[in-house]
Ligand SMILES: Nc1ncnc2c1ncn2[C@@H]1O[C@H](COP(=O)(O)OP(=O)(O)O)[C@@H](O)[C@H]1O
């Protein structure tokens with residue numbers, strides 16, 4: 001593979017896999033553009049050399065092909081702004097004639113944004129034929145999508161093989177993310193606390209076992225906690241739960257105990273009678289969430305419990321909000337955990353926060369400058385910390 005900063009892109013068409021999986025509101029406005037701004041230096045260097053850039057990304061998890069909600073067209077105007085007015089064209093398809101024509105007509109100094117890769121199921125399947133079609137669009141492959149590096153998908157883990165070794169490389173963001181994570185991985189001061197939350201339960205629950213090898217404490221909040229609570233026989237009402245993962249949750253609790261790792265669960269919740277900003281709410285013990293009510297945030301006792309452990313930690317890894325922080329009524333848990341991390345950081349701990357929504361939360365609270373490092377990767381960062389070689393990284397190096 002080549003080193004990005006040594007490569008002269010003059011006259012080249014670089015296909016750049018970015019992670020533009022940014023949160024959007026109901027009006028399709030970007031509510032946190034961290035992942036887009038993080039890719040700007042890579043794009044600008046290619047353009048400044050006299051090359052052109054073909055950007056490819058996924059957005060969300062579309063299940064049934066093209067849908068307006070998940071279209072990358074919603075990002076075009078903001079991208080033009082971030083790139084100081086350069087020409088950004090949009091191709092309404094990521095492969096085939098539309099994409100090929102647009103890529104072929106691209107002039108040096110111009111950017112082309114392709115439509116959502118996940119509108120094709122071949123992307124997530126890591127389909128070779130699909131990857132080959134994507135690779136036809138440009139002569140250099142740059143992977144700058146750290147947030148998606150843990151996915152063995154066509155654009156992240158398969159495409160690279162269609163390029164000669166000197167025409168594939170990591171972008172500046174990927175280099176910076178990996179460099180930082182490696183520093184922490186090999187020199188993490190103890191106690192090491194990992195904090196997990198959010199909604200991607202089945203993805204991230206598997207990570208917990210491997211994190212037990214590295215972390216002294218694992219705090220579980222957010223939507224992820226209820227699968228554990230239910231596994232312990234508690235009534236969780238209509239809270240988020242992955243019923244197929246109940247046995248696994250029990251196994252993880254037993255393994256943590258055997259290993260002497262503290263696995264800390266919330267003891268209370270702010271429960272709501274519907275998933276809505278104007279829901280009726282009550283603070284309840286996690287022993288007994290009333291039927292029909294759902295836990296949408298951790299409660300005050302959980303905040304105190306989590307904060308105590310966080311404050312005693314020297315290394316803190318955080319992915320996944322403690323509640324539905326996008327709604328004011330359910331943001332206290334996430335905000336309080338962020339505050340505890342900021343305090344520990346001020347006292348000398350190293351803190352790493354990652355993940356699309358976690359970073360959005362930290363930005364919303366104005367705390368991004370007060371943690372040690374903000375990563376664009378959530379699941380990717382966690383898997384990196386398990387010591388795994390991520391598929392998106394392995395493919396470029398191969
Ligand atoms: N108790 C909960 N019930 C339902 N959704 C939750 C709960 N707690 C957090 N969430 C949601 O989880 C989402 C973020 O999850 P995830 O994608 O795993 O995090 P990240 O993007 O930081 O990696 C947020 O949109 C948040 O509203």
Ligand SMILES: O=C(OP(=O)(O)O)[C@H](O)COP(=O)(O)O
Nearest residue numbers: 021147148355356377378379380
């Ligand atoms: O948002 C992402 O990951 P994250 O939720 O771990 O931060 C990445 O864009 C990967 O998305 P995916 O988990 O749908 O594969």
